[in-house]
Amino acid sequence: MTTTALLTDHYELTMLQASLADGTAHRRSVFELFARRLPDGRRYGVVCGVGRVLDAIEDFRFGDATLTHLQERGVVDAPTLDWLAGFRFTGDVHGYRDGELYFPGSPVLVVESTFAEAVLLETLVLSILNHDAAIASAAARMTVAAGDRPCIEMGSRRTHEQAAVAAARAAYVAGFASTSNLEAGRRHGIPTAGTAAHAFTMLHDTEHDAFAAQVAALGPGTTLLVDTYDVAAAVETAVEVAGPGLGAVRLDSGDLPVLAGQVRRQLDGLGATGTRIIVTSDLDEYAIAGLAAAPVDGYGVGTALVTGSGHPTCGFVYKLVARxxxxxxxxxxxxxxxxxxxxxxxxxxxRRRDPSGTATAEVIAVGGSPHDDGDDRPLAAPLVVDGERVHDEPLTVSRDRLRTALEELPLQAKQLSRGEPAIPTVYEQED
Amino acid sequence: MTTTALLTDHYELTMLQASLADGTAHRRSVFELFARRLPDGRRYGVVCGVGRVLDAIEDFRFGDATLTHLQERGVVDAPTLDWLAGFRFTGDVHGYRDGELYFPGSPVLVVESTFAEAVLLETLVLSILNHDAAIASAAARMTVAAGDRPCIEMGSRRTHEQAAVAAARAAYVAGFASTSNLEAGRRHGIPTAGTAAHAFTMLHDTEHDAFAAQVAALGPGTTLLVDTYDVAAAVETAVEVAGPGLGAVRLDSGDLPVLAGQVRRQLDGLGATGTRIIVTSDLDEYAIAGLAAAPVDGYGVGTALVTGSGHPTCGFVYKLVARxxxxxxxxxxxxxxxxxxxxxxxxxxxRRRDPSGTATAEVIAVGGSPHDDGDDRPLAAPLVVDGERVHDEPLTVSRDRLRTALEELPLQAKQLSRGEPAIPTVYEQED
Incomplete structure (x- = not known):
């Protein structure tokens, strides 16, 4: 049995034990997941991981092996183990969906159940959303900076091997075209891409041999990596081997704006006018923006993507707000x-919008429903009702949601420069 | 079947296909994993994740479901699928072991096999070591700053749910006393700890009720969280409920050095002279060092630990160095x-050492063996020989290795201030 039950902090089980003993475990409780603030200078955050959270809640069961382990380690007492044996989440979850934007205080996820059921989910839910939303938030800045040019996610090697799969998913939600990660292709249906590394060139006796082997195996539409030795010589060899129909060349080092221009001119001079130039050297959203005027056709992004470009976690917290x-x-x-x-x-x-459809505020009503001015848009949807999952959507829907939500923002919010949240958070107290 | 085979980049399989086609796949090859530099200002890095790498290599097999997926997605051709069906790593791996220190250029892992076998491991091996060593490197600075006081890992909620388990393992190797993560307890045998969150206090009608419930369930030796409302009132209630034998109080907010002093005096005044003070509010190595003079008995560390305290990845690369x-x-x-x-x-x-046993250089011989001055220490051990794993050790051995390796460093290397690597890297060319 795949279980997520132990991806949990010890104290959730000790709180369960203590509250079962005095009966407060059964008090109806509302927990909210939100961020107190955005990472310094960021204008918006991107919700991501909700689909994974719902999967994880379905798998949150305590099987015999898990219970035996908890007993042997003395984590909790016998009545608590009995309660856990029958555990299945029976409450409600409302929340923002993948691809939605969030701001300081946004009630991204609201979990309503008994204290016992809701407190157990704290760490698991936070882990998933804190990671995935951090990646998606950075990724969205990259795709915005890249405009119509595709971004390729290739950061697996710079993060935990399972976090890599989730990062590829988050990048796809944020508009990346593809990922290098094969498991992300299998698990989430994301398009995968990749051709060759420097090792492949060095494996061969000559660069010519390497390019010839790659073109023979993958066809002239492949991408040849041209910076292992001398870029100009490699570009010449590449077109010689693949012909002017060569799909793309990849640059992974050097002064990319200058180099891209040189390579473009060389390719055009060789008649390879349709050969694209892909760049991949430690790019982040600023480097992508800095290449906007260069003749680049695609960006491969690694480290900066999987580490959230300086903000690897969102700082979401999960707090009891009513019981x-x-x-x-x-x-x-x-x-x-x-x-x-x-x-x-x-x-x-x-999300309050003016008559032109531009977002003007994140309106949060406490204890009631916010007043809709007529152009506004509700943000949460039911995700789990009475323990039954009622939300499941393809990643393409999440991608579209983000695109639409970004289009609603005031124009300046999409600049990379540091600033305040794009729209203010306004609290409405119940009358 | 648990498989790690798809935790891989697409291009490793396309390189395999192209090299199988021209026969170069079978060329004997040596790949090395190393860091070009340490994160800016860091004095040393801590190797971690080697045990997990060896597990992952054992699980790196392509089963029927995986092969069918690769075929349906058209990732590679039929001869490549046939080759993958029989894949089992048959080469050698040498390397530094968990808890060893590394410096720029250190050959942390050396994989020797055919190109086909060695290239396939690139992403998986990098993912694990880039993550785990980043966490261990940050964690070691925290345990050094904490001195004899225990550090508790509680960052699960701020990182990917599986990365959290690996982070707990890395923290333990680096000297942390325990973790909040239950799965790390189950999977790696690490001591787990935890008592209660603010939610538990707020669940109850009064703080007194909450403390009484916790002490009834967990005994007076438990740790009571005293900053939900008013700290001084909570400390008084805590001792009233648990008696002067109360195990500990936890502070999770406010000006900790000042607050810890106030709480210590209050506890002493109430006769609770043995009650410890645990602090947990967004600590990093600098905050820990800043609390050295405060009457604090233990540090809970979360976000800064699981994000590598500013450096969430090591920048290890995996390069073909001979074939x-x-x-x-x-x-x-x-x-x-x-x-x-x-x-x-x-x-x-x-590691070159002077006669007093102090490390003076990381000596790296290219193509041969380094000259041992008599006081030096070899750094690599065989990990896999002819495809058979020959290294497996308890985490306590890795912990001891790190402690010993840190003791070898010049004293100033253990300061938190930014600087050059603690010892220089010296290359010896073969005569």
Whole structure:
């Protein structure tokens, strides 16, 4: 059995034990996942990982092997183990969907159930969303900077081997064209791409031999890597071997804006006017933007993508915002910790838009529904109802959602320069 | 079947196809994994993930489902699929072991086999080591800064759910006392710890109720979280409920050096002189060092640990450094790419030490063995021989290796301040 049950923090189980013992475990509770702020200078965040969260909740079951382990290690007592043996999430989850934008305070995910059921999901849900949304948020800046030119995700080698698969998924949601990661192709249906590394050239006695072998195996439409030794000599060899119908050349080092121009002129001079130039050397959104005027046809992005381009985690937190009192009535709760105070009460959000359709605010109602001015857009959808998953969508739908949500933003929000969130967060208190 | 075969980049399979077609796939090849440099300002790096790499190589097999997928997606041709069906790594791996230190150029892992076998491992091996060593390298700075006080890993929620398990393992190798991650406890045998979050306090009608429930369930030796509302009031309630034998209190917000002093005095005044103070608010190695003079008994570290404290990846690369020519003789190879040139030839390293046992250089011999001055220490061990794994060790051995290796460094290398690598890398060319 695939289980996600132990991708959990120890304290969730000890809280369960203590609350089962005094009965508070069964109090109706509302937890919210949100970010207190965006990473410094970022204008928007991109929700991603919701689909993976719903898969993970379905797999959150405590089988015999897991229970035996918890017993042997003395993590929790026998009544708690009994309760866990029958565990299946039976509550509700509402939230933003993959590709939606979020801002400080946005109630990205709202989990409503008993305390026992909802508290157990804390770490798993945070892990997935903190990672995937960090990658998607960085990736969206890259695809915006790249404009119509395709971005290729190739960062697997610079991050944990399973995080790599999730990163490829997040990049695809954010508009990347393809990934190098084969498991992302299998698991999520993302187009995969790749041709050869420097090792392939060095394996051969000459660069000519290497190019000839690659073209023989993959056809003249392949991408030849031309910077192992001397770029100009390699480009000449490449066109000689593949003919002017060569698909693309790849540059992975050097002063890319200058080099791309030189290679473009050389290719054109050799009659290879349709041969594309792909660049791949430690690119981030700023480097991509810096290449906008260069004759580049595609960007391969690795390290900066999988590390969130300086912000590898979103800082999402998962907080109890309301719970039933002894009499069963739902009571808003909030901690008052210095610098970490939170706003109690269940929240519902919409994106306020002016009549032209431009977003003007993230409106968050506390304890009720936000007032719709007529042009506004609700942000959350039911994801799980009474324990049944009611949301599942292809990644292409998430991609479209992000494209639409970005188009709604004020124009300047899509610049790379550091600034405040693109729209302010406005709280509406219930009347 | 658990397989790691698709945690691979597309281009490794296309290189395989092209090299199988022209016969170069069977050329004897040596690949090396190394870092061109340390992250900016860091004095040393910590090798970690080698044990996981060896597990992953054992699981690197192409089963029927995988082959069918590759065929349906048209990733490679039929002869390549046939070759993959029988794949099992039959080569040799030498390398540094978990807990060893590395420096720029250190030949951390050397994979020797046919090109076909060795090239396939590139992405998987890089993913694991780039992640795990980044975490261990940050973690070691934290445990050094913490001195004799224990560090607790609690960053799972801020990183990918599986990366979290590997991060807990890396932190443990680097001297952390325990982790919050239950799966790390199950999979790697690491001690797990945790008691309660703010949600547990807010679930209850009063803080007193919450503390009483926790002490009833977990005993007075538990750790009570005292910053949900008012710290001084919570500390008083905590001792009232648990008695002066209360195990610990936890502070998760505020000005920790000041607050820790106040809480210590209050606890002492209440007779709880043995109650420890654990702090957990967004700590990194600098914050830990800044608390050295405060009456703190343990540090919980989250975000900074799992994101490598500013350096979430090591920048390890995996390069072909030698391969057989047409006549079967091994020939050193190196690319000449601008800013990314590499040193060809198989490398062997030792740590040069002066007669007092202090490390003075990372000596790397190219194509032969380095000269041992008498006090030096070899760094690599055989890990896989003829496809058979010959290395497996408990994490406690890796922990000890790191402690010993750090003790060898010049004293100033253990300061947190930015600087050059603690020892220089010296290349010895074969005579």
């Amino acid at each position: 039933a009192g002894a009499d069963g009535t739902l009571v808003p709760v909030a901690k008052k910790s210095q610098d970490k105070a939170s706003v109690g009460g269940r929240k519902t959000a919409l | 057989a020519g047409a006549d079967g003789t091994l020939v050193p190879v190196a690319k000449k790419s601008q800013d990314k040139a590499s040193v060809g030839g198989r490398k062997t390293a030792l």
